[in-house]
Structure formats: structure tokens, C-alpha cells
Amino acid sequence: MLFWVHTSSCIFYLLADVYRYPEVTWIGELYGANFKTMSIRRRYGTSLYWSMTTFTTVGYENLHSSTELESWYGSIVLLENLGLSCYGMVGLRNIFITTTCKSKKS
Secondary structure, three states: OHHHHHHHHHHHHHHHHOOOOHHHOHHHHHHOOOHHHOOHHHHHHHHHHHHHHHHOOOOOOOOOOOOHHHHHHHHHHHHHHHHHHHHHHHHHHHHHHHHHHHHHHO
């Protein structure tokens, strides 16, 4: 899970970094077009914050997609997070069923 959060935050930042007009990207709207001069710690922290709020589907809307490509990527991340969440819930369900069946046999 940590790998996915890190990777999605790096990709989301990369989308803004390579965009032709940096002032209209998600981080450009937040910090201005000169966001590339900020420390890597602050840029990474901001994109990690976006990834964590997206992963938990909280989405505080203080960071949001500004370009079409960012919106598409955000949608893909949400769908993948939905799949990971469902996978985790099925695993917990199986543990619960196995434990319940064992206790009924005893």
C-alpha cells in the first residue's frame, strides 16, 4: 500500500511538472508557476498528501485536478483504490468465515 501511495503521488507530480503551462496544473494553482523552485520535500509532501486523501477517498478538495490529464489520472487512481479496498474486505471476510466455521465445529 505504501508503494502505491508513493508511486501515485510521484506520477501526479510528474503530470504537473511536464505540463506545458505549469500555472494551470494542480500544484501551479496552489503555489504558483514557480513551484519547481520549492524544496523537493515540500513538493513531495504536497503530492503525497493528495495521494493519501485520494487513497482514503476523503478528498478534502483543497488539492484537485486542474487539467484533463490530471482528472483522468485521478479517476484511474480512485478505481484502483476501490479495487484494493474490495480485495482487503474480501480477505477480512474470508478470515471471519474461517474463524466462525472452526468455532462451530468445535
